[in-house]
Amino acid sequence: MGRPDHPGRHVSGLVLDVGALIALEREQRPALLLVKRALTAGNPVVVPATALAQVARDLRRQVRLARLLRHTGCLVTPLDRVVGLRIGRLLAASGTSDVVDAHVVTVAQVLRMAVLTSDVGDLRALDPDLVLVAV
Amino acid sequence: MVLGMAHTQKVTVTLPIDQVAAIRDLVRDGSTASVSGFVTAAVALALEDRLAFEELLDEGLQKTGGPMTPQEQRWADQIIRGGT
Numbered sequence: 001m002g003r004p005d006h007p008g009r010h011v012s013g014l015v016l017d018v019g020a021l022i023a024l025e026r027e028q029r030p031a032l033l034l035v036k037r038a039l040t041a042g043n044p045v046v047v048p049a050t051a052l053a054q055v056a057r058d059l060r061r062q063v064r065l066a067r068l069l070r071h072t073g074c075l076v077t078p079l080d081r082v083v084g085l086r087i088g089r090l091l092a093a094s095g096t097s098d099v100v101d102a103h104v105v106t107v108a109q110v111l112r113m114a115v116l117t118s119d120v121g122d123l124r125a126l127d128p129d130l131v132l133v134a135v
Numbered sequence: 136m137v138l139g140m141a142h143t144q145k146v147t148v149t150l151p152i153d154q155v156a157a158i159r160d161l162v163r164d165g166s167t168a169s170v171s172g173f174v175t176a177a178v179a180l181a182l183e184d185r186l187a188f189e190e191l192l193d194e195g196l197q198k199t200g201g202p203m204t205p206q207e208q209r210w211a212d213q214i215i216r217g218g219t
Contacts (some may be wrong), residue, residue, distance in 0.1 A: 039188075
């Protein structure tokens with residue numbers, strides 16, 4: 001199990017990136033543990049809509065993803081005008097171009113939550129202060 | 136409790152206007168008996184969905200070593216609270 005990167009900042013809940021959603025579908029234990037504990041403790045599990053779009057292909061086969069989305073503790077956050085502009089500024093500031101990563105980071109910044117990710121390095125480059133946990 | 140009838144309690148909930156309109160349309164055309172009946176069914180489904188996902192997670196944990204240990208729970212809580 002990975003230790004949380006950059007501990008000490010108050011957040012409550014969990015944001016899942018593409019890798020985390022894949023890890024959950026593959027029943028990787030750290031993803032199972034964190035999602036279960038977050039939901040059991042009444043904390044939201046947040047899926048940025050762009051990460052969902054990158055993973056969701058056939059929910060008849062992606063059973064865990066389908067079930068997660070139907071759980072009332074799961075929030076899918078949209079990419080609207082305000083978030084879109086914030087993502088654009090983040091990409092400009094970092095000199096990068098991955099909209100999905102930047103959306104995950106933006107959601108985590110706004111909600112002040114930890115991110116479960118397979119891409120610690122890329123997300124760290126977008127925000128060195130985020131709480132990141134590698135799956 | 137009368138046989139076959141659940142206890143009920145009147146509560147006030149706030150719903151988006153478009154959802155209320157959609158439910159009332161269903162009541163009007165006879166697709167559902169009442170707003171309360173529709174909301175009751177929706178709540179029942181949501182509760183079942185929660186349970187189903189939690190069971191699915193438990194199955195996954197069972198396959199990968201067993202139920203969550205106290206040490207794992209502390210680790211998860213630390214992360215969910217932001218590493219504090």
